[in-house]
Amino acid sequence: MSALLEVDGLHVRYGDLAALRGISLRVNEGEVVCIIGPNGAGKSTALAAIAGGVAPSAGEIRFDGESVVGRRPEYIARRRVSLVPEGRHIFGTLTVEENLRIGGYMRGNRREALDDMERLLMIFPRLRERLTYPAGRLSGGEQQMLAVARAVMTRPRLLLVDEPSLGLAPLIVDQIYETLLDLRKRENLTLLINEQSSTRILKHADRIYVLRGGQVQLDGRAADLRDGEAIKHAYFGFGASQTTETAA
Ligand SMILES: Nc1ncnc2c1ncn2[C@@H]1O[C@H](COP(=O)(O)OP(=O)(O)OP(=O)(O)O)[C@@H](O)[C@H]1O
Ligand SMILES: [Mg+2]
Structure with a gap:
């Protein structure tokens, strides 16, 4: 599969705060990829940077082989990248x-x-x-x-969706994902989706990245991560307390 989106060593700062500290990710044509991470992990910042809404301080973003880092949102939208x-x-x-x-x-x-x-x-x-x-x-x-x-x-060729599950009941979340997968098939979409929780997502996504503290802690095929243990460790850091175990 060819990469539609390639992000390499991406850094984004808001003043003194380093929101993204060198993240790299790849989304192949036709894939559904999820970025999972807790509040403040940098998920929205990553999608905003890809869509041209925030300017990275370092790193590379390539869409369909073309470097789009530092381009304006209008330019990136014309390359057929769309952000929800x-x-x-x-x-x-x-x-x-x-x-x-x-x-x-x-x-x-x-x-x-x-x-x-x-x-x-x-x-x-x-x-x-x-x-x-x-x-x-x-x-x-x-x-x-x-x-x-x-x-x-x-x-769009690439649809970026920021937390589609937010505030929705589990059944509705499944419906949204079924619709997104239907869109992928019928409209030849490639999807990069942010979520806070992996619970209902693993069955729909092809691959996931776990982001925490502005860095990718784990990535892999959703099918290989279904038991949730590795994700939990990446999401909370090692030595996670038991009280948090159901949140991811
Ligand atoms: N416009 C901004 N100005 C200053 N700091 C910001 C801005 N937007 C985000 N941040 C900070 O950058 C970090 C990453 O935020 P971001 O919104 O990307 O996280 P997130 O993973 O999307 O979180 P959430 O799950 O709560 O949506 C956080 O510490 C946040 O407070
Ligand atoms: Mg967010």
């Missing part, structure tokens, strides 16, 4: 349809955008039922679906 940010950022007073159109208009071609919306609504039947609703009245899970669908309207 933490907290979804949908427009609550606009309808579901208007939110989707905004995603499509960013691309420019109206005809294509309408075709894409029609195709996406087959994958997101709940959104079709709610096209005329104000997006703010959707449930949390539906809002997450909308945020993903809107990002897919920009026709």
Whole structure:
């Protein structure tokens, strides 16, 4: 498999704080890769850096072989990398349809955008039922679906999704992941997803990276890490207390 995204030795600082301290990761075309880590691990910073939203102080980011480090977000979006940010950022007073159109208009071609919306609504039947609703009245899970669908309207090759499970019930989390996997298949998407917990993710992801303290502590195939022990150690550090054992 060829690498669609390659990150090498990436450092990001916020003033005195080193949020990422030399992370390297690779996402192959067609893979679903998860970055798992506790609060403050640097997960959102990593996705923001890949999307051009924060400037790294060192390191390399290559998308489809091209170095994009230091490029503006608009440039990276045109290379067909799309970010679904933490907290979804949908427009609550606009309808579901208007939110989707905004995603499509960013691309420019109206005809294509309408075709894409029609195709996406087959994958997101709940959104079709709610096209005329104000997006703010959707449930949390539906809002997450909308945020993903809107990002897919920009026709990404690589979709970055920051904590899609946040605040959602386990059943809904599974639905979101099933939809993401369906999108991968039908839209030829490659996915890099942040999550705080690996519990429901291991069965959906191909590979995972465990991030803590701005560094990759562990990476591997999800199938090889299913028992959770290695992840727990990486997530909490060695000598983890028993009280934390269910959190990862
Ligand atoms: N804009 C910012 N300015 C200053 N510090 C920041 C900024 N954004 C993040 N940080 C800090 O950088 C570190 C990494 O934060 P980041 O948001 O990337 O972590 P995260 O893994 O996404 O955490 P969470 O699971 O809580 O979303 C944290 O210590 C955080 O407080
Ligand atoms: Mg975050």
